[in-house]
Amino acid sequence: MQSTLRLAIVGLGLVGKRHADAVALVPDVELVAVADPNESGQDAAVGMGIPCFETIHGMFKSVQLDGVILATPTLLHVEQAITCIENKCPVLVEKPIGASTKEALALVQMARARDIPLLVGHHRRHNPLIQKAKEALDGGLIGTIRAVQGTCWFYKPDHYFEAAPWRKRNGAGPVSVNLVHDIDLIRYLCGEVTAVHAVAAPSVRGFENEDVASAILEFSNGVIGTISVSDSVVAPWSWEFTSRENPQYPPIPESCYLIGGSEGSLSLPDLRLWSHLDRRQDWWTPLSSTTLTRAASDPLVNQIAHFKDVIMKKAIPLVSGQEGLRTLQVIETIQLSAKHRTRLDIQDLTASDVEAYRTVV
Template sequence: MPSHCRIAVAGLGLVGRRHADRIAAMPGVTLAGVADPSDRARVDAGAMGRAWYPALDALLDAEAPDGVIIASPTTLHVEQAALCIERGVPVLIEKPIGVSVAETAPLVARAEAAGVPILTGHHRRHNPLIHAARDVIAQGKLGRIRAVQATCWFYKPDAYFAEAPWRTQKGAGPISVNLAHDIDLLRHLCGEIACVTASATPSIRGAQNEDVAAALLEFASGAIGTISVSDGAVSPWSWELTSAEYPVYPVTQESCYQIAGTEGALSIPDLRLWTHEGAPDWWTPIRATSLIRGASDPLVNQIAHFADVIAGRAAPLVSGREGLRTLQVIEAIQRAAATRERVAITPA
């Protein structure tokens, strides 16, 4: 990682502050500045001893950072990323990469044509436990994957929405804000999703978006998956409460994903691999083996990877194209929920 790698952050909200704090604590990476129009961001940037700018273009002109992390509201992602691409500055865009496929696809194509890297902030792919799960699947220990189940249930307090009213608006519900991470991991672990059907229910708090949804996922491999999400349901079954990835969340001993194949099954994030003794047979004993994996902060890993991409030593693990493909699935789920139709997906 080059000692001169200077990374700026656009949007110093809940997620942007996490990025800024980690950059400040990492050797070889410097926080080049913060772009966010809020007074709170100005104060926070001053407390960190970093330059503050009300707009990203001003930061780019004044600081000429090596890369930019965009953690602003989703509606600004494409516009701000375009400013970076025009200047040849690599960008890491928080998920979802954009509001819609229609507005995001041209950005990704433009960046690819210009040779400017876009990374999508699906940071869970940088978690060592996901590396371990992917290795198990790649080694064929599950056989051919046939069934997938994912649960994403939790209760967000009213204050979460009050401090950022955009979170109550159409398109900012848990399908796009939360399910995007889970869909990306299912694609990463199990392959492309070819078709979806879905259902969603309007928020009982009166927001414009949904607060519960479920989808049936048909994978290109022939596997079938089910996934459900709610930000208004008390539950221990979500990545946030099972992975111990972010200390602000209480940790349960539950799992949120189950993947089953012709040879074995895997629960995640506890990484318990289930296999029968001898050939698979529901009349023979089945036992679980807990897999060993490392532990490290995936946000730190992602920033280190971003620095390597900037330096030309690595290709993006989650490229703009990958982020676009996950957004395609999210958009298909939203469309299927609205029309109650089966929606086919052709990967971008």
């Protein structure tokens, strides 16, 4: 392997361009190729002075690569990731890992069998504030976690949907497009979700998908969670507004996650820790708060640096294919539960399940 890693991006749209900017900020990593059949992506690649190919297959035939970032539509993720693995190339797939648990499961098994790194782009885990929250929770600062509450409310303007009509269709609502981020973080911080009971309401704008949904989450460790998402509510309580992660969104000093424990509670992303004075669990005792300190850096840049370390075998994936698969599985179960208005257990993906789905590949 060369001293400077050679990366490629497949799909140079809005997300792909953000990845390109992140690659440029990571030492010893170079963006050497782009694959994009669209004229806009090709023009962007030309502007960067980077060779652009119409297909991922053509790119692999022409360029030697150490890693690939897939920033394409979800329906293409598994097919293109398989192409990377067949070319023995580590791959970072944008979230969600695939369009269905069934196809994603086969992809994860294939990558594992061939020992090719497969990472999923749940970049929020790479945010220093999330790492600090993870450290605090694992260190017992709030005692035993008992409950978690998440809110993902915002209002997407009409032109957002007019620009891409597929966003109005079934499967493109806020549960699959937005809530997948929040579910991944809640899993990371609080444990595995084993059952859900969800409800959803049809879009008031007349679209095919939902525009509001809520779910009760049951965890393997006994935690109970509630989460709500809507892209038709005017409100400040979402990760986009509160985390200051993406400068495109105006920052608001609010929280969108509340994690409650036996000795205290933690709100995010403000990292505010609440407990009774002298750690006395007594509702007659005054509560006090302190804000945990943490470093600040761009999680997308951190994610590329981590991808580099994984390629060089200096680290194991923070968000592996298996992790991305499990998050997708929770999202799928929420959608199915909302459809049938019933509580559903989440199937444990065992080796026999993997074997059963092997034919997808």
